[in-house]
Amino acid sequence: MSSRKILIYYEQLGYGGVDTHLANLINYWPNKEDEFIIASNPDNEGLSFLKQQLTNSSVTIHTLDGVFQRAAKESSKLKRASANLNTFIRFMRTFRTLLKEVSPDILLSNNGGYPGGITNWLAAIIGKLHKSTKISTFLLVHHSPTSKVGGPMAVLTSLLIWWIQFLDIPSITVSQASKNMLEIYTPLRNLHVINNGLGLKEYLTDPYDFKTKWNIKQDKILIGIIGPVDPHKGHLTMLEVFHHSSALQEKAHLIVVGSGKDTLLAELKHMVFSLGLENVITFTGFLPGDSHKIISGFDILVMPTIDFEGFGYSMAEAMSIGIPVVASRIGAIPEVIVDKESGFLVEPKDISVWQENLEKLINSADLRKKIGMSGRQRIQNGFSAHSMGQQYFNFLRSLQ
Numbered sequence: 160m161s162s163r164k165i166l167i168y169y170e171q172l173g174y175g176g177v178d179t180h181l182a183n184l185i186n187y188w189p190n191k192e193d194e195f196i197i198a199s200n201p202d203n204e205g206l207s208f209l210k211q212q213l214t215n216s217s218v219t220i221h222t223l224d225g226v227f228q229r230a231a232k233e234s235s236k237l238k239r240a241s242a243n244l245n246t247f248i249r250f251m252r253t254f255r256t257l258l259k260e261v262s263p264d265i266l267l268s269n270n271g272g273y274p275g276g277i278t279n280w281l282a283a284i285i286g287k288l289h290k291s292t293k294i295s296t297f298l299l300v301h302h303s304p305t306s307k308v309g310g311p312m313a314v315l316t317s318l319l320i321w322w323i324q325f326l327d328i329p330s331i332t333v334s335q336a337s338k339n340m341l342e343i344y345t346p347l348r349n350l351h352v353i354n355n356g357l358g359l360k361e362y363l364t365d366p367y368d369f370k371t372k373w374n375i376k377q378d379k380i381l382i383g384i385i386g387p388v389d390p391h392k393g394h395l396t397m398l399e400v401f402h403h404s405s406a407l408q409e410k411a412h413l414i415v416v417g418s419g420k421d422t423l424l425a426e427l428k429h430m431v432f433s434l435g436l437e438n439v440i441t442f443t444g445f446l447p448g449d450s451h452k453i454i455s456g457f458d459i460l461v462m463p464t465i466d467f468e469g470f471g472y473s474m475a476e477a478m479s480i481g482i483p484v485v486a487s488r489i490g491a492i493p494e495v496i497v498d499k500e501s502g503f504l505v506e507p508k509d510i511s512v513w514q515e516n517l518e519k520l521i522n523s524a525d526l527r528k529k530i531g532m533s534g535r536q537r538i539q540n541g542f543s544a545h546s547m548g549q550q551y552f553n554f555l556r557s558l559q
Contacts, residue, residue: 161192162192162194165263166261166263166265166266167197167198168198168266168269169268169269169270170200170277171200171271173205174204174209177205178209180301182212183358184547186213186214186358186544187358187548188551188552189552194217196218196219196261196263197209199221200223200278201222207447212449221257221261224253246277246278247281251281254285255285258291258292265295266289267298268298271301272302272303273300273347280298283298287326296328297331299331301337302332302467303337303340303343317345323347324348330351331352331554334470334494335352335491337352337469337470351554353554354546354547355470355472355475357475366456367455369456373441373443380412381457382397382459382517383415383454383461385417386473387418388417388420391467393465394427395427398427398440401439402434406522407514408436415443416443416453424442427442450476454476458483459520459527460474460483460484461485461486463507467489468490469491470491478495478534483503484503484530485513485516486505496537501534
C-alpha cells in the first residue's frame with residue numbers, strides 16, 4: 160500500500176471534540192505509512208490538547224501566523240470589515256504557500272461548526288484549485304447552528320459555500336443529526352455521514368484521584384461534567400439539580416472539569432456559593448492529560464447540553480470505559496445512547512427528571528455497573544475508531 164501525505168487544516172480558538180476526533184482519526188488510520196500534517200492558527204488552544212492525545216509521533220504540526228484575525232474586537236463595522244478582508248487576503252497567500260511547500264496528496268479542511276472559521280471554507284476552495292489536491296480535497300463540518308445565522312459573515316460564508324458546491328467538493332459530517340441541521344439551516348447539501356468513533360480502551364486501573372486532590376470525602380459518588388465551560392453546555396442545569404436534591408448533596412459531589420470565559424466561571428461559582436453548594440461542587444479548571452484517565456475518575460458522567468450536540472465525545476468516552484451517562488435528549492446524543500439501556504436521556508433543563516435519574520444511579524452500584532457495561536458495548540458495536548478510520552480511508556480512496 161503506497162503512502163500519501165494528508166494535510167488537515169482547521170481554525171479555532173478553544174479545544175474540544177474536534178481535537179479528539181482528529182486524534183482518533185489519525186491514531187486509528189488503517190495505513191500506517193501515510194503521513195499526516197496538521198496546520199492551524201497559533202492561538203488554537205486545541206493544538207496542545209490534540210498533541211496530548213496523539214500516539215503517532217510522526218505527525219507534523221504547522222502554525223500559520225496571522226491567519227486568524229479577531230475582527231469582532233474592532234470598534235467599528237468598517238474596521239471589522241477591513242480586518243476580515245485582510246485575513247481573507249493574507250490566508251489565501253499563506254495557505255497557497257503551504258500547499259506548495261508540503262505538496263500534499265489529500266487535503267481535509269476541518270470546520271468545527273457553522274459558520275465556524277472563515278478560513279476553513281477558504282482552505283477547501285484553495286485546495287480544490289491546487290494541482291496536487293485538485294481531486295482529493297474534502298470538507299468536514301462537525302455541527303451546525305440551531306437557528307439561522309445572520310450578518311455580513313453569514314453572507315460571506317454562504318457565498319463561499321456556494322463556491323464549494325459549484326466546485327463539487329465532497330462534504331462530510333459526523334452524525335445524522337448534524338446532517339439534518341446543516342441542510343436545514345445552511346446552504347450545504349448532499350453531505351455524507353461518517354459517525355465519530357472512539358478507541359475502546361481497557362478499564363483503567365489508575366483513574367484520576369479527584370477525592371485526594373480536592374479533599375472530597377471517600378464515600379461520595381462523583382458526578383462529572385467535562386469540556387469547555389460555555390453557556391450552551393448546561394452547567395447551570397446541574398447546579399439547579401443539586402440545589403433541588405438533598406440526596407445528591409448528601410451522597411454525591413459534582414466535579415466540573417474544563418476552562419471557559421472568566422465572567423461565566425465567576426457567575427457559576429457565585430451561584431454555587433449563594434446556593435450553599437460550595438461543599439458539594441468543585442471546579443477544577445482545565446486538566447491536562449489523557450481524557451479517559453480523567454473521566455475514569457468519575458462514577459457518573461453528565462452531559463446537560465441545552466441546544467445542540469453534534470456528537471458528544473466526552474459522553475462516548477465515558478461509555479467506552481464503562482462509566483454510566485445521563486445526557487440531554489438533543490442533537491446526535493440519541494443516536495449514541497439507547498435510553499434506559501446504554502444511558503439515560505433527559506429533556507434539556509428538565510430539573511426533576513435529571514434529579515430522578517441521578518438519584519437512581521447514586522443509590523445503586525448495580526445499576527451503575529449495568530448501564531456502564533451496556534454503554535461500553537454500544538460504543539464497541541457501533542462507534543469504534545477502527546471503523547471510523549476505515550470509512551474515512553475508503554472515502555478518500557474513492558476520491559482518487
